[in-house]
Amino acid sequence: MQPDSLGTELAALAATVIAAVVLGAVWGAARGRARFLIRPVAVAACLATAAASGLVWANMQVDAYPTWSSLVDSSTGADAPPADTVATSSTGGRIVTVPVTGRASGLTLPMYVYLPPGYGDDTTTRYPVIEALHGYPGSPLQWFGKLNGISIINQEIAAGRMAPTVLVFPYQTPTPSLDTECTNLVGGPQTETFLTVDVPAAVRARYRVRTDTAGWGLIGFSAGGYCATDLALRHPQEYAAGASLSGYASPGIHVGNGTENTLYNDLWRLKHLPVPAVALYLTCARIDVGPLRQTMALAHAARAPLSVTTSYINGGGHNAQTWQAMEAPAFDWLSNTLGRPITQANAAAPAPAVTTETAGQLTGNRTTTTAPPSGGPLRR
Numbered sequence: 001m002q003p004d005s006l007g008t009e010l011a012a013l014a015a016t017v018i019a020a021v022v023l024g025a026v027w028g029a030a031r032g033r034a035r036f037l038i039r040p041v042a043v044a045a046c047l048a049t050a051a052a053s054g055l056v057w058a059n060m061q062v063d064a065y066p067t068w069s070s071l072v073d074s075s076t077g078a079d080a081p082p083a084d085t086v087a088t089s090s091t092g093g094r095i096v097t098v099p100v101t102g103r104a105s106g107l108t109l110p111m112y113v114y115l116p117p118g119y120g121d122d123t124t125t126r127y128p129v130i131e132a133l134h135g136y137p138g139s140p141l142q143w144f145g146k147l148n149g150i151s152i153i154n155q156e157i158a159a160g161r162m163a164p165t166v167l168v169f170p171y172q173t174p175t176p177s178l179d180t181e182c183t184n185l186v187g188g189p190q191t192e193t194f195l196t197v198d199v200p201a202a203v204r205a206r207y208r209v210r211t212d213t214a215g216w217g218l219i220g221f222s223a224g225g226y227c228a229t230d231l232a233l234r235h236p237q238e239y240a241a242g243a244s245l246s247g248y249a250s251p252g253i254h255v256g257n258g259t260e261n262t263l264y265n266d267l268w269r270l271k272h273l274p275v276p277a278v279a280l281y282l283t284c285a286r287i288d289v290g291p292l293r294q295t296m297a298l299a300h301a302a303r304a305p306l307s308v309t310t311s312y313i314n315g316g317g318h319n320a321q322t323w324q325a326m327e328a329p330a331f332d333w334l335s336n337t338l339g340r341p342i343t344q345a346n347a348a349a350p351a352p353a354v355t356t357e358t359a360g361q362l363t364g365n366r367t368t369t370t371a372p373p374s375g376g377p378l379r380r
Contacts, residue, residue, distance in 0.1 A: 016046070016050050022042055022046075092117060092151075092153075092154035092158075093114050093115050093116045093117055093119070093153065093154060093157070095112055095113070095114055095144075095150065097110055097111070097112055097113075098110070098202070099111070100198055100199055100202045101202075102194045102197075102198035104190075104193050104194075104197040104201075105189075105191070105194035105197065105198050106190060107174055107189060107191070107194045109174060109194070110171060111140075111168055111169065111202070112144075112169040113167070113207065114150065114153065114167040114168075114169070115207070116153075116157055116164035116165055116166065117157065117164065118164055119164070124343050125208060125341045125342070126209055126210045126342055126343070126344060127165055127166045127207075127208065127210065127215075127341045128165050128166070128209070128216070128340070129165070129166045129168065129203060129209045129210065129215060129216050129217070130165055130168070130217045130219055130331075130334055131167075131195065131216075131218045131239075132218075132224075133170075133172060133182065133218065133220030133224030133228055134169070134221070134223075134224050135221055135224050136223040137176060137177070137179075138176075139171060139176065140169035142221075144169075145320075146320035146324065147221070147320055147324050147327065148327075152324070152327045153167065156328055156331050156332055161328075161335070162331050162332050162335040163339070164340075165335060166207055168203055170194070170195060172195065172227070174189055181223055181226060181227065181253050181264075182195055182224075182226075182227035182230065182251075183251055183253070183255050183259075183264055185255055185256055195231065196234075196235045196238055200238060208344075210341075210342060213237060213238060213239065213240050214240045215240070215338055215339065215342075216238060216240060217241040217243070217334045217338050218231055218232055218239055218241070218242040218243070219245070219334060221326075222318065222323075223247075223248070224247070225243075225245050225247020226248040226249070226251060226252075227247075228242040228243055228244050229242050229244045229247055229266055229280055229282070229298070230251075233266055233269055233276055233280075233306075234263075234269075236276035239278065240278060240279065240337065240338060241278060241279040241281070241334055241337040241338060242278065243281040243330040243331075243334050244280070244281070244295075245283055245326045245327070245330060246283070246288055246291040246318055246326075247282070247291060247294075248290065248294050249266045249294040249298050250265040250266065250267070250294075251264050267297055267301055270301040270302065271301065275302075275303055275304070275306045276306060277306070279306075279307045279309070279337050280298070280307070280308045280309070281309045281310075281311070281333045282298060282308060282311070283295075283312070283326050283329070283330060284312065284313070285312070285313045285314075285315065285317055285322050286312050286313065286315070286316075287315065287316065287317060288318045288322070292312070309333065313325065313326065
């Protein structure tokens with residue numbers, strides 16, 4: 001049983017019930033001086049098991065710790081599956097595990113790469129790339145667990161709603177307990193540089209992918225959603241689009257020089273700095289108050305040449321089930337924004353414009369488009 005499984009939650013609940021029963025039994029039975037030891041121990045056991053049940057339930061919602069090793073081991077990659085792991089469907093893509101040695105950032109971390117169906121069949125094809133970023137606390141394995149990311153990607157590609165695409169799932173910190181929010185921490189890990197310089201360099205060196213900006217995008221959930229929008233805004237020369245699932249407009253941590261309130265704050269950036277020509281897809285649940293407020297603020301702050309598409313889900317919450325429901329429309333939107341694979345001969349040519357909007361297909365979901373105030377068309 002893994003820490004995010006129903007079996008673990010049931011075991012924790014059973015332990016809580018047993019502890020409560022034992023507490024009631026020993027409270028009156030304890031006599032003499034022994035009661036001063038037995039009663040506190042029974043109360044402590046009751047509180048500890050109740051707390052464990054609550055923590056397991058919370059972990060089931062966000063899948064922050066999908067494996068025991070991710071919970072107890074400080075080494076990223078301790079929870080890594082074997083290299084060259086085949087995806088769940090025989091007709092789907094393939095997952096490989098590769099190390100990324102960051103010459104620019106100084107970080108060396110493992111990364112998972114999804115190679116789409118047909119990748120090995122035609123050596124002249126170059127594929128668009130999406131960097132998929134995880135939440136905090138967490139790891140890339142969140143995409144493979146409760147979010148069911150690989151099955152959804154296989155499904156969307158097979159249905160033709162998503163073009164064959166290479167997806168990369170990098171770690172965002174060398175220490176799971178350290179929240180970098182994909183920034184370059186002063187005196188700490190240079191995660192932004194790792195994700196925007198070292199990861200793209202490693203992918204381009206190993207795989208047949210598009211090298212033009214129009215072929216690269218980002219997606220993330222929760223903290224990873226902030227990462228997706230922020231990195232797209234900060235690095236428009238590297239990414240054409242970013243999709244945020246229940247993300248934020250600011251990092252919520254101390255970077256070390258105050259830039260969490262300025263350069264790393266997307267609302268401040270849109271107000272005070274030149275606006276980049278990128279496209280953003282922002283989605284969240286209407287009852288998820290923090291992301292909802294900041295999503296609406298980002299959409300309101302958007303102006304040409306930035307384009308923003310928003311999508312809101314009735315109900316839901318800040319949890320893995322909601323993010324899973326958001327994935328297919330977000331991946332489809334990204335795919336239509338980035339365009340399709342191109343042949344080697346045309347690798348340097350710009351991707352053809354895509355004019356079809358395919359963003360929202362969720363029950364109870366309303367998709368709205370924020371057009372630039374100038375009235376210019378949205379990028380698709």
